[in-house]
Amino acid sequence: MLNTEQQPITVNAEFTLGDAAHILLLLKEDLRRKIPAQVFNIFFTELQAEIMENELYLYCLNAEIEKHIHSQYRRRIQEIVAALGFSGAVHIVARKAVAAETAPKKSPTHTARSETAFPNKIDLNPHYTFERFIKGPSNEHAYAAAYGAAEKPNDYHNPLYIYGGVGLGKTHLMMSIGNHIALAYPWLKVKYCPTEIFQSDLIEAMKDKNLSYFRTRYRSVDVFLLDDVQFISKNAEYTQEEIFHTFNYFYQNRKQIVISGDRPPQALPQLHDRLQSRFQQGLIVDVKAPNFETRMAILKTKAQESAIPIGTDVLKYLATRFTTQVRPMEAALTILQFTAEHEQRPIDLQMAKISLKALPQENGIQQITIEDILRVVSRTLHVDEQLIVGANRTEQVALARHVCMYLAKSLIQGATLSYIAGAFGKRDHTTVLHADQKIRELIDSDAALQMQIEEMIEELKF
Numbered sequence: 001m002l003n004t005e006q007q008p009i010t011v012n013a014e015f016t017l018g019d020a021a022h023i024l025l026l027l028k029e030d031l032r033r034k035i036p037a038q039v040f041n042i043f044f045t046e047l048q049a050e051i052m053e054n055e056l057y058l059y060c061l062n063a064e065i066e067k068h069i070h071s072q073y074r075r076r077i078q079e080i081v082a083a084l085g086f087s088g089a090v091h092i093v094a095r096k097a098v099a100a101e102t103a104p105k106k107s108p109t110h111t112a113r114s115e116t117a118f119p120n121k122i123d124l125n126p127h128y129t130f131e132r133f134i135k136g137p138s139n140e141h142a143y144a145a146a147y148g149a150a151e152k153p154n155d156y157h158n159p160l161y162i163y164g165g166v167g168l169g170k171t172h173l174m175m176s177i178g179n180h181i182a183l184a185y186p187w188l189k190v191k192y193c194p195t196e197i198f199q200s201d202l203i204e205a206m207k208d209k210n211l212s213y214f215r216t217r218y219r220s221v222d223v224f225l226l227d228d229v230q231f232i233s234k235n236a237e238y239t240q241e242e243i244f245h246t247f248n249y250f251y252q253n254r255k256q257i258v259i260s261g262d263r264p265p266q267a268l269p270q271l272h273d274r275l276q277s278r279f280q281q282g283l284i285v286d287v288k289a290p291n292f293e294t295r296m297a298i299l300k301t302k303a304q305e306s307a308i309p310i311g312t313d314v315l316k317y318l319a320t321r322f323t324t325q326v327r328p329m330e331a332a333l334t335i336l337q338f339t340a341e342h343e344q345r346p347i348d349l350q351m352a353k354i355s356l357k358a359l360p361q362e363n364g365i366q367q368i369t370i371e372d373i374l375r376v377v378s379r380t381l382h383v384d385e386q387l388i389v390g391a392n393r394t395e396q397v398a399l400a401r402h403v404c405m406y407l408a409k410s411l412i413q414g415a416t417l418s419y420i421a422g423a424f425g426k427r428d429h430t431t432v433l434h435a436d437q438k439i440r441e442l443i444d445s446d447a448a449l450q451m452q453i454e455e456m457i458e459e460l461k462f
């Protein structure tokens with residue numbers, strides 16, 4: 001039923017796409033980056049797509065999800081799909097047959113009551129466990145704190161507040177706590193809740209004049225995991241108030257509460273003072289962007305978990321290209337897996353470079369690569385790129401090579417010395433240290449070179 005000829009879908013010049021599966025893949029990746037992971041998981045993981053008579057049909061799991069996507073995400077989806085070059089209509093519909101088959105056999109009134117009052121009942125994602133979390137200097141502190149809370153749920157630092165940038169594993173850690181407790185203490189009830197869902201549940205409950213039911217549900221658990229509190233808006237008086245009371249309830253009853261945000265509580269101006277001070281009452285830990293080694297370990301593990309055959313050179317490329325978040329690394333692996341299957345050839349560096357062009361750079365920041373540095377140095381110092389990466393030892397070539405290493409060391413976030421040495425055909429990482437030292441000394445004595453280097457840095461950064 002795919003109608004690809006009349007509706008060519010083009011994303012960037014190199015990436016020509018042709019069918020519903022492609023649109024779906026890119027749509028999901030786009031949404032995944034824009035909305036909190038758990039919200040995404042509930043509403044979009046199960047999404048399927050089909051194109052009929054030039055119109056795109058997106059099938060979601062059930063009528064509740066359909067309603068929510070319609071009210072909250074319809075416009076965004078249309079924009080994304082249009083940006084992908086698809087100009088036909090977009091329909092979002094529940095998979096009726098599937099929903100009917102899998103729906104639990106309850107009386108109609110009961111089903112209506114529980115589903116409309118709390119459409120967003122959320123289970124813990126079983127894949128988010130401590131075992132699957134890769135530790136490194138950037139996150140071991142947060143890992144230890146989360147593990148502590150999971151081992152001694154009601155007897156640990158309370159609250160535990162985890163903060164850090166998008167995609168650095170906060171939700172993964174929170175869910176690991178939940179999964180660990182569910183196994184180790186099966187009698188304890190765990191509730192994981194993204195703040196966005198807390199707020200929409202509260203609004204529903206208030207519309208239905210059913211606040212007491214809301215409270216009973218939220219307070220009937222022993223461990224409360226509240227994710228992404230930065231999404232509370234300043235004007236959401238009721239939400240702030242209700243979170244405050246919920247917090248007090250858990251705190252006073254010595255029940256574990258874990259909160260996450262993209263910044264520490266004191267740096268979230270939208271939070272009312274009393275919520276800020278409550279959140280600061282316990283242990284505050286952060287997750288930072290993983291370094292190069294940790295990124296390599298994450299990529300390797302994820303590739304293995306999904307049985308994606310991929311060489312170390314491609315993993316290195318990904319670890320250099322994606323430096324500030326983990327999610328785009330996963331997206332990149334998915335796209336590569338898809339491309340390899342589609343083109344029926346193994347994943348290689350060239351495929352990675354071409355097929356990932358469709359993925360925007362992280363936060364709009366272009367990650368500087370060895371190739372960029374080579375290009376700029378070659379042009380500025382008038383030395384051929386091939387000579388720089390070769391074995392030639394003439395003074396001018398050696399200088400250019402040293403400048404490249406110096407720039408790589410200071411500009412490529414997270415690149416190790418051995419990685420840089422390897423890129424220039426050297427085995428020994430101390431070569432990079434010598435080069436770095438040499439250029440630093442030269443800069444002090446050679447004003448012209450200093451200026452050239454500054455210009456190159458400027459050019460590489462912007």
Ligand code: ADP
Nearest residue numbers: 037132133134166167168169170171172326327
């Ligand atoms: P956040 O909640 O901080 O935005 P997530 O927990 O949703 O980030 O992480 C984004 C994705 O990256 C998830 O699929 C998660 O499993 C993965 N991830 C992040 N950090 C790690 C890590 N240290 N080890 C393994 N996977 C990670």
Ligand code: MG
Nearest residue numbers: 036037170171
């Ligand atoms: Mg999250």
